[in-house]
Amino acid sequence: MLLKGDFLHNSFYTDGQNPVCALPSAIAAFDLFQNRISQRRPALFLDFDGTLTPIVPRPDMARLSWAARTVLAALAERCLVAIISGRDRLEVENLVGLPHLIYAGSHGFDVILPDGRVPEHSCLLNDxxxxxRAxxxxxxxLASIPGSLIERKRFTIAVHSRNVSPEHVETVKSIVRQVFEEEHPAVKLMRGKMVExxxxxxxxxxxxAVLWILETLNFNSREVIPIFFGDDVTDEHAFSRLRNHGIGVVVAxxxxxxxxxxxxxxxxxxxxxxxxxxxxxECF
Ligand SMILES: [Mg+2]
Structure with missing residues (x-):
């Protein structure tokens, strides 16, 4: 469970949070949702795992349904659709398999526009x-802890504990914490659902990453409303940054x-x- 202040490096959004149960349902209150969009053009940003696909025991088991792919393809003909995932960019691009979307991997660290533009920091990621070492x-x-899974991605390392027995989960967390401290300040630690x-x-x-995409594509005008769908801790950064000019939809x-x-x-x-x-x- 994510509680107020339970972020190591992200204290900027500890104010103004609400419990999920206090929020209106985007389905039951779709009128309200539509009112927030008003006459503006949506720009859709979606996380992948747990948002477009159900959470699965291992990352390699995730599949996007035919129905989801069809809806995304139809929406991409009408508005900007971007997938912002914790996976490697090329991996999520292959999993979604649609050409007219924008893809960002590694929690937005790895983002490239169709014309090849990348954020300024991208060259620094080569080190x-x-x-x-981490x-x-x-x-x-972690070799002796059954079920722990280390995923070395292009720009990040994920340690999954979804398949670790409950009595060993804290050990996994504390080992990751130790390694983080050994490599800090070069690295930071993010905690997600059963993943460090x-x-x-x-x-x-x-x-x-969302704001950079909007700005670079000149979509940061009043006529465009960014809408972000996500289920995990890293998605809170997007909800927070879109707070006053977009819509955040949490999957919980x-x-x-x-x-x-x-x-x-x-x-x-x-x-x-x-x-x-x-x-x-159906509505735009
Ligand atoms: Mg997710």
């Missing part, structure tokens, strides 16, 4: 020494209703995300 240390120290992630220690996140199941969020609306699962996307498809 991977700390992450390489990855080999993690492999040694070491990232380059830069002032960059999913929210900044029944057990996650007390979690604090900066989003404006809630849905329960990826099926409900599809329902909202279909409603959007």
């Amino acid at each position: 991977q020494a700390s992450l390489d 990855c080999s240390t993690l492999r040694q120290r 992630e070491l990232q380059p220690n830069m002032d960059w996140d999913k929210g900044k 199941g029944k057990t996650d209703q007390e979690r604090l969020t900066c989003a404006d609306f809630r849905v329960e699962n990826s099926d409900e995300v599809m329902t909202v996307l279909r409603c959007l498809q």
